[in-house]
Amino acid sequence: MEQLVEIPRTQVKMAFVATCIEATARLLGTTYLDVYQRMKRVGMIERYIIPHYGTLHTESRENIVNGMIECLNRWEDSE
Helix, strand or coil, X not given: CCCCCCCCHHHHHHHHHHHHHHHHHHHHCXXXXXXXXXXXXXXXXXXXXXXXXXXXXXXXXXXXXXXHHHHHHHHHHCC
């Protein structure tokens, strides 16, 4: 019988953050590192992605990425 391995919730959230960053970078045609640095600079990971994980992870990848781009652009514009 196969045993299931339970992954801590923190690791699941961090994997989701990485997926958001990678998918956003892919759609923008840039690198993961560029998007990560932009999101980090405006606090988007800590103030938007992680706190709203519960809602965000229920959305389609397309909706998530479009929302990430819109949010990132708005937050950068308000700096």
